[in-house]
Amino acid sequence: MEMDVFASSGAPVEAVGGGSLSDDVREELVAAGLPVVPPEREGRSVGGASVIDASDNAGVWIDWIVSGALSDASVRAMEVGAWQPDGSSMHPAIRQSGTVKFTMRGAMAAILTEAGFDVDLDADDLQPTTLLVRSRRPGPTWRSPAGPLAGASGYSPGIRVCLIDGEFAGAVTTVVSAHWEDRWPDGAPDRYRVQHPHGTSSLEVPATSVALAADPPEGLGDPTVVKT
Template sequence: MNARFERLAQRVRDELAAAGLPVVAPGLDDELAVGAAVRISSWNQHFGEDPEVLVSWHTSPRLRSRATADLRRYAAPTPAVVLGDQVHRAMSAAVTAILSAAGFTVRASGNDYAPFDVLVVEGPDFRTPPVWSELAEGPDRTEDEPAK
């Protein structure tokens, strides 16, 4: 994988965790995952394009299991399917708002098979520390003064 996209994905994980969202550990089995899953997709490299950083939301395994079973069993949406859909909509909007506020450029993935995924187009300058990081403190600066 390209190191630039790995750094971007890690910065996305850090920002979402700083906002208080649970973040899925890279490599964790999908059956156990709950929260924001940040991954690098290299599928579009087959077409000569760069990899993409995507954020998906994983509801609890129990809700996922129930909604999936209901989709197979019933023609009309059940309460579990409706709840899962609404959670994905809400979390996609929340992830978009959080990352946008942190200086990332994001948009909907445009993937019909994963309509609530968020595509991270680019992030803030890596040389700029995130707003949640500790500020450099010196003897000539008080807590209320901005860093120079």
């Protein structure tokens, strides 16, 4: 069966900028590896997340659509009344469909909340498997550069760094190893061994003399790239 869905293709996910709230939601769900069903494909045995703009501009409604045989079986069980009104007993297809929808609702809510969205799980009592995304909070996301946190637990071997003081200030080179003095490796190291800026052996420098090459301190000028 053809699955015409918005799914991750393996290409890098670019930062969302200037898109609508629904576009941002779709982007985040796809980045998490979840299929998003285009509106025109809903109801055609295609499973995945349904993302629809709220008609009153209150945000974006999201529901999880079960696909194929499970959807057909649960609908059939509902049509023939195969459940007790008090919920004490029901056909397994109804229970399985509900379990899937509520489980995916919780998963999508957690994913979107972590990505900075304001999510309401109780926006519609008549459709308890849906969730409403009302807005997106400003602030850093997983797409943001490392920024001031870079190096907080040490740079791994192979990371490109900029020497910010000493004889070779401004040179960009590569971390060979990190060293902690008289303590178990925890947090930022005390010293790094880096490739020598002149390409001969290596050089040991204090950790305070190193910054991530992609983000050198202001006032350092254009760093000198050292080939490796």
